[in-house]
Amino acid sequence: MNVGRGRGPFAGGPEQARRRLVAAAEECFLAYGVQRTTMDDIAKRAGVSRPTVYRYFADRDALIVEVVSRRSRAFSGHAREYIDSRTTFADKLVDGLAFLIDGGRKDPILRALLRPENLGAASGILTSTNVAENLTYEIWEPILSAAQAAGEMRPDVDLHEFCALMADLELMMVSREDLFDPDGPTARDLIGDFLLPALAPAG
Numbered sequence: 001m002n003v004g005r006g007r008g009p010f011a012g013g014p015e016q017a018r019r020r021l022v023a024a025a026e027e028c029f030l031a032y033g034v035q036r037t038t039m040d041d042i043a044k045r046a047g048v049s050r051p052t053v054y055r056y057f058a059d060r061d062a063l064i065v066e067v068v069s070r071r072s073r074a075f076s077g078h079a080r081e082y083i084d085s086r087t088t089f090a091d092k093l094v095d096g097l098a099f100l101i102d103g104g105r106k107d108p109i110l111r112a113l114l115r116p117e118n119l120g121a122a123s124g125i126l127t128s129t130n131v132a133e134n135l136t137y138e139i140w141e142p143i144l145s146a147a148q149a150a151g152e153m154r155p156d157v158d159l160h161e162f163c164a165l166m167a168d169l170e171l172m173m174v175s176r177e178d179l180f181d182p183d184g185p186t187a188r189d190l191i192g193d194f195l196l197p198a199l200a201p202a203g
Contacts, residue, residue, distance in 0.1 A: 018056055021046050022070060025063045026109050034064070034118045061125045064113065068126060071110060072135045075103050079139060089152040090196055092143055097166065097195075098188040100139075104174035114175040123171045132167035133160070140166065153199045169195070 024046035028037040039060060043050040057063045083096035104110045113122045126132040140163055147153035173187045 014056070018066065021048075021053060021056055022063065022066050025060075025067055029067075029109060029112050034113055034115075034122070064122065064125055065129055065131050067109060068113065069131055069135065071107060075100075075107070076135070076139055079103065083139070083143060089143070089147040089150070090192075092147075093196055093199075094188055094192045096140075096143075097170065097191050098186070101170055101173045101187045104170065110174065114171060116175055119171065119175045123168070126171065127164075127168070132171060133164040136167040136170070137163040147199075151201060154201050157199060 021042065024042050025037070028041045028045055032041060037060065039050055039053050042060075042063065043053045046053070057066065079096065079100050082099050083092050086092040086095050104114070112118070123132075137160065141159055144153060144157075144159050144162065148155050148157070169191075173190075
């Protein structure tokens with residue numbers, strides 16, 4: 001299968017093609033909703049045939065993974081800067097996770113994907129492909145490893161397993177409207193009260 005640079009709707013090559021299809025998918029998710037968007041919709045929005053879409057993405061799930069990966073990586077640089085600005089491990093974890101959750105809620109595409117009616121399907125896709133865990137690990141592994149080395153975090157915590165847990169928490173918290181009720185508990189409260197103490201070293 002040749003998807004290299006050349007003539008046709010994607011003369012700029014495979015990366016240009018993927019960017020254009022991802023943009024079309026994002027527009028469709030906002031216009032029609034994630035569950036109602038079809039590959040035909042995405043093809044029409046991109047101005048190509050449906051078989052052309054399938055040359056680059058096996059199905060809608062693959063497009064969802066690509067959308068989340070690209071948007072998350074675009075935001076991860078800001079998140080790392082914010083986390084690095086915090087002095088203590090506790091502040092890095094609590095403020096950093098709250099920052100990532102708030103960023104997810106402010107992203108219209110991620111919010112569309114993680115609405116309550118879509119959350120089960122979207123989280124299943126992201127969990128089964130390890131995308132959410134891998135993106136979380138990229139951000140947090142250096143911070144968690146440093147905390148373990150400094151004695152600020154339990155040394156027996158498996159970082160891959162913990163990042164998988166954090167990824168699930170982020171997905172759930174982005175979708176929960178009640179966590180952003182000024183009269184109720186916030187994501188920061190829950191992280192500080194329940195997640196952080198579980199990581200404290202013995203003694």
